[in-house]
Amino acid sequence: MTNNRAHTVHAAPAPADLEGDLAALREDCARMAPQWAVPERAAEPPVPPSRIHGVRVPVSSARLLDAMPDYGN
Structure with missing residues (x-):
């Protein structure tokens, strides 16, 4: 036995402003x-700084970050 009822799909109205605003x-x-x-379990706790060692940053990356006002200076 098949269900021959038609299903109506309602599309969301097109936004008037493609950029939108905070309310939209x-x-x-x-x-x-x-x-x-929803995640099944809680996120892992942060790693303590004492366990972080051996991190190497390329000189070019360090210079790039140093040149950025938000990170360097």
């Missing part, structure tokens, strides 16, 4: 939130 973004997020999966 919050509205979109609230609408999508029920569809997002």
Whole structure:
């Protein structure tokens, strides 16, 4: 036996402004939130600094970051 009922698909209205605003973004997020999966377990705790060793940063990367006002100077 088959179900011959037609299913109506309602498309979301096209946004008037492609950039949108904060209110539109919050509205979109609230609408999508029920569809997002919840992680099964909590995130791993951060690694203590005493366990971090042997990290090497290439000189070119260090110079690049040093030249950026947000990170260097």
